[in-house]
Amino acid sequence: MDTLLDIRNLSLDFRTTRGRVKALRDISFPVRKGRIIGIVGESGSGKSTILWSIMGLLAGNAEVTGGEILFEDRNMLTLSESSRRAARGEEISVVFQDPMTSQIPVLTYARQMFDILYRRPNLSRAQKREAAIDMMRRVGIPDPEARVDQYPHQFSGGMRQRAGIAMALLTGPKLLLADEPTTALDVTMEAQIIHLLQGLQSEFGATIVVVSHNLGLIAELCDDVVVMYAGEVIEAGEVHDIFHHARHPYTRALLECDPARVEKVTRRLPVIPGDIPDLTRPRKGCIYSPRCQRAMPTCHDVDPPTAATAPGQFARCHLLEGPHADPTWPPPASVLTVGRGTEDLPPRPDPAGTPLLDVRDLNVRFRTMGPIRARLRGIDDPFVDAVLDVSLSVRPGETVGLVGESGSGKTTLGRTILNLLRSEAGTATFEGQDIRNMPESRFKPLRRDMAMMFQDPVGSLSPRKSVRALITEPLLIHGITGRDLDVEAERLADMVRLPKPFLTRYPHELSGGQARRVGVARALALNPKLIIADEPTAGLDVSVQGEILNLMAELQAEHGLSYLIITHNLPVIRHIADRLAIMYLGRIVEQGPTGAIFANPLHPYTQALVEGVPKPDPDRRRKHVSISGEVPSLLRRPPGCDFATRCPYVQDRCRVEKPPHFDAPAGRQHACLFPLTHN
Incomplete structure (x- = not known):
């Protein structure tokens, strides 16, 4: 496949009062056209630094000490500032991690999009507005003709992220960079963003680089994966290869620590012992060796060799190549390489115990406007119910x-x-x-x-x-x-x-x-x-x-x-x-023992949440979004069931009748007129 972006031997330092932080060391990997590549690793591994190196948005104390970043055979590191600025936004766009800080709060989305299109003098103001509306419609923002004139604070978190993607795609870039695009989003919004990016990649043929520590997101979205640790690329390959046949001990450990991959419910979650090393200190040998449970003496002194498994796929580890290679490594996926501790905690408390905290029918209201303004507008009840009829207990x-x-x-x-x-x-x-x-x-x-x-x-x-x-x-x-x-x-x-x-x-x-x-x-x-x-x-x-x-x-x-x-x-x-309480629009719609709720949810909203969790398995990608639409505004709470506007099983009665809380067997409760049944 053609390579759109090729990073070769990139090294970068940050000058600090504690010394030079060697943030990136000898980074090399290609980004192929029409593919979605994910860069994954723990915080501090240098994932975002790569994106800012591509964009030329590094901090003033950053210094590139070697390597090159080739974008269509142009070295982005040696381009003049005017040439880099011309490529930035036009040919390479970025979706930032926090849309609230990357979008201008005092400008409408229409104005911000007009500014993005300033290099298009042949377009009239009306044409720019139409282009902005069309792109907002493509990313799934409802009623874009009206919402394009709104401000960021008037959008929910998921809608702000969609608007950020719309602005990034407005100029038709060849390369889209996304820095933790779903970190602050709920599972339902996260699933919608994943499907949105996949659809846009198919529609525009765009090449996308996604930075994330969310393994479920990477598995669902990406074609290729680069695994980073402490400023180095330690493994790279296609997504199926990485998730099913990970070769580096760190990649194996990272996958095994994901709670979504731990099928058996356990009170102790697996962890990788230790911390990322101090990158201001000189190092010898494998950077991961102090934390590796399979480390050998040579790992601490000798740089690991690169074991290539296929074109563009490799891992750097002494277990895979060289005189210390272990033919039994990697073990089968069912064999754990990271310990989970022992189940030495005392048994769960008796659920019949007297509650320590007991909340009954709690209601919290917020005033939306002053009494004089409300009287002038003819509003008798200028309040919203942020918490409505909530009952729960903690023993x-x-x-x-x-x-x-x-x-x-x-x-x-x-x-x-x-x-x-x-x-x-x-x-x-x-x-x-x-x-x-x-x-x-x-x-x-x-x-x-x-x-x-x-x-x-x-x-x-x-x-x-x-x-x-x-x-x-x-x-x-x-x-x-x-x-x-x-x-x-x-x-x-x-x-x-x-x-x-x-x-x-x-x-x-x-x-x-x-x-x-x-x-x-x-x-x-x-x-x-x-x-x-x-x-x-x-x-x-x-x-x-x-x-x-x-x-x-x-x-x-x-x-x-x-x-x-x-x-x-x-x-x-x-x-x-021990127990879960599921909350929607200020009401608890279901509660009960955790295992029972995950196994057999009674409320459609609970079912949507359970099914909306990204699966850290590329073979189990979902074909649809479990729940669509946005949470209704508290100012316009639906007259019947709060979930009726998004429920796939809604009936006429749901739109007019507010469901009470029903008791169910095994200490469960739900607020649904037509609870789900499970055969």
Whole structure:
């Protein structure tokens, strides 16, 4: 096949106060025309750096020390700035990871798209507008004639990402770069974006490079895969070859750590021991050898040879080539190379126990406009119900998962339980005490027993405080005296297995997994009984996810903690939650034991979520999207069932009648007039 982009021996350093970070070392791989290639690896492996090298968008302290990037035989590294700018946007476009920060919030999409087409003087303003509308229609944005004049904040996360793809495709580029295009999206939106990119690739014949640490996304979307580790390409090949016959120990370990590939439900998830090495230090031998469970003495001293298996397919490992090659490697796919620990945790709590937290018919409303403006517009009820008639409980030592799409009210419910938001109606009791809308002076002592882990592990930490100050701050806030803060800081660091030298670091010096451990330590500082964890695995690699969740399970077993885990990561929640509550548009539409819900969902929305998880197997690519459309606006809640506008089984009665909560066998509940039956 013809090669559109050829990266040859690319090496790149970043100049920092700690020394030169060798971010990329001798990177080589081709990108073939009309193909979708995925670059996969843990955070810090250099995936995004490759994209910014192609685009010429590197930071000022970056220095290319060798190699070339050939795009249609033009070296992008030696082009003049004007020539690179001409290629950027016209021939090479990019879809950024966070559409909210990459799109201009004060300009409409029409204006932003007009600016993209500034090199087309032969097009009139009306023609540019028509081109923008047509492209928004192609990427599946409903009513594009009206929505093209809206601003980014008026779009949902999935629609903003679609708009970003539309803007990237507006000039008809030959190469499309996508940096973590689905990281912040729910499973249903993620599936829609995957099918959208596949359809656009077929329609336009585009060549796409996707950077991701989501193995399910790579398996469903890509034709070819490049596996990176600590700035090096360690394996490359076609997607079926990588996922079914991975040869490098790191690739095998990465695949085995994906919770979606772990068929048997286990309370301990597999992890890769250790961390990515410090790239400022000189290295010898295989870069992966300190973490490799099959490492030999020669791996630590001698660079690994390259074993080519087919044109464009290779892996770098002593087990595959050279005097130390092992004919038994790689083992069959059924043989695990990464340990999962032992099932030494105590049994699950008795579900008949007295609830630690009990919420009944809770309702949270937000005002949409002031009373004068509402009166002028003739609006009698200027409120939206963000949480509506929610009932759930958490028992001592139990883990309850709260699952749903973005905007379904999960975080609002968690914050209301912790008295950070006021509720309109209902009850919320903690250890039998009514805590709903309790005055802060009375609620503050209860905060010792109720803690929260926030969604953004770095953003929730003060950048001006060291880790030592951050994890002991709850003790100072609650006036707990008589303890040596340095001793407490070291105790908490040991509890979450954070090295003691990290106590002097600041949040910007931590990785995502390390920052998450600091958040866990802060939550545990006062020995709480309940922890509400908001997206505890968001943005983390599969191995780091396993580390954090295993840590939480061990702490639960040791201290009898209860967890309410807010997430949209279904493969993870399947392994750690005793019970699930599925939330849609502020209501809980189904709840019950985790295994039963995954095996036999009763509500169509639950079924759509379960089926919407990308499969980390290229042979099991889905032919359709499990659920289409957007979550309705709370300002225009459907008159009947909230899910009626998207439900594939909708009937006339569903459009006019709000379903109550029905009890089902085995401790299950659902809110569906026509629940699913399973033969």
